[in-house]
Amino acid sequence: MGEDLYCCICNDETGRGIILLNQYICRSCEKEIINTPSDELKYEIFKRKIKDIWISFLQAT
Template structure:
């Protein structure tokens, strides 16, 4: 069985280097942050933090 090794990337949410996650355009979000974002309610204070970090995706799309 030949399994591909995931190369660590820096998450735009937590800033940590992780091997597993998703890519949106050219930006990486680790599995842990993705899961936390999905569980966060719009009324939660952390929601605005996530929105701010997600704005990086649009700012760097031409990089």
């Protein structure tokens, strides 16, 4: 990616990451999502944000 994008998780502007259902997730958040144990509160926050991405995608189609 040559352009900077805003992460839908942390709102930071970066140029490296992934696109999930038309939403950008920065490399830092991607790694944090992968490495967060499922028994931590932060995991639930990530789950909710990804669910919001999914709902937004469904509403747009």
